[in-house]
Amino acid sequence: MDAALQVLDAEGLDAVTMRRVAQALNTGPASLYAHVADKDEMVQLVFDRVLSEVEYPQQIDAERWDEQLKDVCRSVRAALGRHRDIARAGLGNIPTGEGALPGMNAIVGLILAGGVSERVASLSVDILGLYLTATAYEESLDSFPGSEKASEDFHVELQNFFISLPVEKYPYLHMLAGPLTDGDGDHRFEFGLDILVRGIASTVQADGRPTGVS
């Protein structure tokens, strides 16, 4: 597992193959099958390990549940961001490993502390997880493929493309050419996080009783 994480951090998720990891262990790929069912399980274990880095409050403060919730989410983003494009491995899965459970338990607890129903809490944790892995994955694509230079060039190119679009055919895309390609990652993340957390909160009326939403 340490070996797999090392390969991931050094070369990215695509390099985390049975053969590459085995090589880092000075052995052959077949040997790994004594410890792991298949490649997917290996990658899932790495993902779980990364999630174990997530920090969460030991105590839930119901008054500040939304800020605490956001902090856990920021910690998830930070953990994923520290390990290349590992977020890709989390896209289709509900993580059930030892590393992920404490953080997930905290997130569920914080959402419930917001006063929402169990149903809404379940849907919320789902969509929040989706948001965290998907944004982390997108950001990882920006940071690595080439140098930072390449990604900046790509930005300019994309903006030029939108500007070049025929105004009569795509008026709105043309209009937003600037802001659409303006990428401050931290800010984007906070915007989405704020919308989601406020959306979850808006599901509860001022008196603390759940609204009829969904």
Next chain:
Amino acid sequence: MDAALQVLDAEGLDAVTMRRVAQALNTGPASLYAHVADKDEMVQLVFDRVLSEVEYPQQIDAERWDEQLKDVCRSVRAALGRHRDIARAGLGNIPTGEGALPGMNAIVGLILAGGVSERVASLSVDILGLYLTATAYEESLDSFPGSEKASEDFHVELQNFFISLPVEKYPYLHMLAGPLTDGDGDHRFEFGLDILVRGIASTVQADGRPTGVS
């Protein structure tokens, strides 16, 4: 391109390889490089083609911008859902193909019709795209790998896992074992969509002037 789409629909995205597509064309893999730079470009073209199936209103009705916006989003989900796990190909990319642009232009227009700033509109279209591709991808994993039976078994298994969790260690996960694994896809999708669209709308005050959000 037709051949690639056929392979996708019949066997899923993993089967869309240079070799498989070439075979469907009764030729060798090297021949494809006369029409396409690499595999990624080929898959991206397929993705763009799928997005061309998206339906959008010819005329924006500013009064009903949110319902119109939701309808376009539903159409994106439907289009992606018709083509296996193609959504995976859309995860890290801003689509710039002929097929995707009209729908994207409509989405941007509808968000702007909601009265938000250009900045917020850009962030919103971004997060909405993230949500659409990520949910479509997750749903595609549920529908295919094995039969529907297998996915139901998996559900039960997952629920049992959460129930089996030690209550003192993971109280909230244990509590939500039921709803957390209760998957009505349509309903989940609508819940998230509603939160996002309301979140975007909440960025504008009642008088139509943008709030100071983000």
Next chain:
DNA sequence: ACCTGAACACCGTTCAAGT
């Protein structure tokens, strides 16, 4: 401009055989 066969450098996984 388009196509081809052959090759290169990789994959995940299996399996008989060993300790």
Next chain:
DNA sequence: ACCTGAACACCGTTCAAGT
């Protein structure tokens, strides 16, 4: 229980050669 070498059935991509 753990490891190994060799093999199988695949990959994407390149390249010289053809039309």
